Amino acid sequence: MQAPGFRGVVRGLAGVLVAGGLVFGGWWHWRNQDVTPAEYHLRGKFGAVVPWPIIPIHVSVLPDGRVLAYGTDRQGRQGADEVIDVWDPRKGTGPESHLVLPNRTGTDIFCSGQIIIPSTGQVLLVGGDRTVNGVRNWSSPDINFYDVQTATIKSGGRTLERPRWYPTVMTLANGEVLVLGGRLDLEHYAPIPEIYNPQTGWRTLPGADKDELFGAQNWNYPRAWQTPRGDIFSINRLGDLYTVTLDGQGGFTKLPQKLPRGHSYLPSLMYAPGKILSIRMGGLTYNIDINQAQPVIKRAAWSGLARFNATATVLADGKVYVNGGSVRNDDNGTGILSNRLSEIWDPATDKWLPGAVAHKARLYHSVALLMQDGTVLTGAGGAGAKNAANNLDAEIYYPPYLFKSDGSGQLAPRPVIKAAPDFISWGKGFTLESDAPLGRFTLIKMGSATHAQVYDQRFIELGFKQKGAVYEVSAPENAFIAPPGYYFLFAVDTHGVPSVAKIVRLDTPAS
Ligand SMILES: [Cu+2]
Structure with missing residues (x-):
């Protein structure tokens, strides 16, 4: 096989540079280009x-x-x-x-x-x-x-x-x-x-x-x-x-x-x-x-x-x-x-x-x-x-x-929690009312962040039963899964849009 001539080497190098540049450029673009409303x-x-x-x-x-x-x-x-x-x-x-x-x-x-x-x-x-x-x-x-x-x-x-x-x-x-x-x-x-x-x-x-x-x-x-x-x-x-x-x-x-x-x-x-x-x-x-x-x-x-x-x-x-x-x-x-x-x-x-x-x-x-x-x-x-x-x-x-899932970039309408308790306890269900059909309830411990970590971060998916506009929601089973304290309770609608959270306290009821 004949060795590539000087021009061949230059062409080869140029090809590598162009290909590398395209890959790098694509990565750079993806990494630093902010999202368009269609991607929100x-x-x-x-x-x-x-x-x-x-x-x-x-x-x-x-x-x-x-x-x-x-x-x-x-x-x-x-x-x-x-x-x-x-x-x-x-x-x-x-x-x-x-x-x-x-x-x-x-x-x-x-x-x-x-x-x-x-x-x-x-x-x-x-x-x-x-x-x-x-x-x-x-x-x-x-x-x-x-x-x-x-x-x-x-x-x-x-x-x-x-x-x-x-x-x-x-x-x-x-x-x-x-x-x-x-x-x-x-x-x-x-x-x-x-x-x-x-x-x-x-x-x-x-x-x-x-x-x-x-x-x-x-x-x-x-x-x-x-x-x-x-x-x-x-x-x-x-x-x-x-x-x-x-x-x-x-x-x-x-x-x-x-x-x-x-x-x-x-x-x-x-x-x-x-x-x-x-x-x-x-x-x-x-x-x-x-x-x-x-x-x-x-x-x-x-x-x-x-x-x-x-x-x-x-x-x-x-x-x-x-x-x-x-x-x-x-x-x-x-x-x-x-x-x-x-x-x-x-x-x-x-x-x-x-x-x-x-x-x-x-x-x-x-x-x-x-x-x-x-x-x-x-x-x-x-x-x-x-x-x-x-x-x-x-x-x-x-x-x-x-955001709305249609690519319009507009904020989606959010479900509203119309009634929910301020205080919940382990193993005891509670009722929640909303203005929209709901598909999920999530409970997230309100965190404290510093130095690459969020103390006390916990996420718990809650079970529920629907009765018209009223939802019977299960509280977490125990305090190892959900330690006592203050939580965000999000009601998520059937499109996956969460409400503004209701802040609930989870603890043993005062006797
Ligand atoms: Cu420091």
Whole structure:
């Protein structure tokens, strides 16, 4: 065979370049081109970038549907010892929708853990940042409470057994709050779990005080969930799996299974009772079923996008929305490595579909959180990060279910919950009335987001029977599946469009 001449080589190279360019161009277009109205019902849509009074590094939905945020001062500088922000989504996104309140507790609650206490509706703020001899990022032993009724933040004292910076917090089935991990000082960690009881205060679990559990390999907002059997399941960043028992002194077991390497800033979430989606290094994604003592682990579809510092959020229809993040952990958000393209994972089909494209890269210290109206608040990024831009702003994501399916790009008419209880209990049904034929009822625990995770995120599909315009809906079976606290109850019509949620409290009735 004759060797190709100079022209042949040039033609071959040109062909490769053109083909590569077309593939790259297509990918680039798909990745960065925002959706057209004809696609809103498939990919959703982002609203405009709206300014926020602070960088919302920590966000919690409050029992009244408002949103507590904190993390920086009003210039977007690291430190939450001056102000906190309360946003009322019902007032839009302008300055009048925000209430910036002083934080006079003396605690810098930057990089603390925050969770709603089910029995009081207060926000418990665990630990935070302490400056020692002018050096930031030491840990705080303080706890604080934000009270929804009085809109005040007050000190709960220096009551933690261990100071904590970057702890995970979660509501337990009995209404207590479990605190895991965090750093003790600049070089040491706080592996001993602590439990907060609203009546009796704090206790520790020395039987689970192990560095391998919530120390060096897993101190940074450890990923953990209460299982349907009542113990705690945890995945560390190396992919080791543990269960932790909470009785008495506490205890732990290392499970024989292992996941590939993960990272403290890669999201994992419980998207259905006992079912966890975990995004590992390189976008490899795993589906973990912990409904039995030995977890069943399966590869899920590969999202194809590396997602350091992204947030995974369960939507009103049970799909998983992943927003933000970058191929590189410490990215600055200006290059091709950051993902402005969001994605939606459907648990029923194990498929990733492209979502809308955000205006801004949401990287280190960014958040995403489901709102009462079924939208997702996405925001922040920055403050204290080496490279990340300081984003004193947010973007609201409108998921596909809010749009008419005809491709018109118009918002769909939504069913309205005309009557539903404020309070529900495990195993006890309740009635709900609506103005439209309904096809589903979903119950989603109102979350608290920070640092690539949403504490307390839970999704429960509720059974129902229809009697005319009245629906008899089944409450969750038990508190392991649905811990006590505040939930969004969405009524979904027969076209798949959710109502604005009714906020319900799930607990034991007062006797
Ligand atoms: Cu942080």
